[in-house]
Amino acid sequence: MSRTVYLNGKWLDEADAKISIFDRGYTFADAIYEVTAIVGGKLIDYPGHSARMQRSLGELGMVCPLDADELLAVHREIVARNNVEEGMIYLQISRGVDDRDFVYPKEMKPTFSMFTQTKKVLENPYVKSGISVISLPDWRWERRDIKTVQLLYPTMAKTQASRQGADDAWLLEDGFVTEASSATAHIVKKDGTLVTRDLSHVILPGITRASTLDLAREAGIKVEERPFTLEEAKEAAEAFNTSATNFVLPVVSIDGQKIGDGTPGPITKKLRDIYVESRLATAI
Missing domain, CATH: 3.20.10.10 (D-amino Acid Aminotransferase, subunit A, domain 2)
Structure with missing residues (x-):
């Protein structure tokens, strides 16, 4: 079954989600990520993961394109759209797309993506x-x-x-x-x-x-x-x-x-x- 993923404000089938080869997450690993567990269709320890995401972004001089309420809403919606009872959400934010240059470009538009994975969390063998x-x-x-x-x-x-x-x-x-x-x-x-x-x-x-x-x-x-x-x-x-x-x-x-x-x-x-x-x- 194909997953629905979130990319830059759009809900897409995973096969249709595309990111530029010039994205700095690809060329420089200039990106941060977070992983949040899902159990019973709900988010585990979400406030901590959200706070750490903001700290990681701050250390790299980046900003999340979503505010706190929007971020939580997207987490909940991706769980619902993929009907995940147990598993995880992977979130990644890169600095964005630009020609290859080591120095941080100015006024970048971040690339924001999320996907889910279904896996056993509670009944881990x-x-x-x-x-x-x-x-x-x-x-x-x-x-x-x-x-x-x-x-x-x-x-x-x-x-x-x-x-x-x-x-x-x-x-x-x-x-x-x-x-x-x-x-x-x-x-x-x-x-x-x-x-x-x-x-x-x-x-x-x-x-x-x-x-x-x-x-x-x-x-x-x-x-x-x-x-x-x-x-x-x-x-x-x-x-x-x-x-x-x-x-x-x-x-x-x-x-x-x-x-x-x-x-x-x-x-x-x-x-x-x-x-x-x-x-x-x-x-x-």
Whole structure:
């Protein structure tokens, strides 16, 4: 079944949506994006994704062509037009179309696009089994706090993980874990303390990360926001990733070494349960 997509104010069949080869998102990766989960036909953690989108645009000197009310309305309409009960919305805004020049052109008209993907979010089979990850060097640029479409290295890392029989990669810089290829990395120490990297330019400010940490604190779980080493991760009781469409996802091995007993841990399970309960209750 063909999808209906949104492009520059128009609703189009996906086969009819066209963007110029001179779009700066294509020539320079001069674009940002956001991904919002859909469950029960509603948007999960939407306010956080909307706010982060505005921050990313501001860091690059770009402006969203829609105001806040219009943006929410378009999100809701694309869900309705595609009859999506569970899945995701991908949004991308590029600086626009211009002849190829490294310097930002003035008075650009942004290219704004959105599409949906149907996928299992709640009944993810990896929730019960957990995933395996390998460690790789983090060779991305240093402004990872901006959610840009510069995703070549994450795709290389995830592909290498797949070729080595793993599900994902945790990236390392100066001996410390930064992130997974497209998610936030967390560990749980043997004393039950949740540890995750503190916010800076080296990681993306994950929306699911922020929600999970808030819920953990409310549940009485001690949280430490600081760098942690690969060795500390391998000695942890539990590990997990957080992301917009996988929520809280257990990590049960790193570089072939079991984390804990090699199964999803109780704190990880608890955090996923309370995240899902909380976000379904506040979905819009």
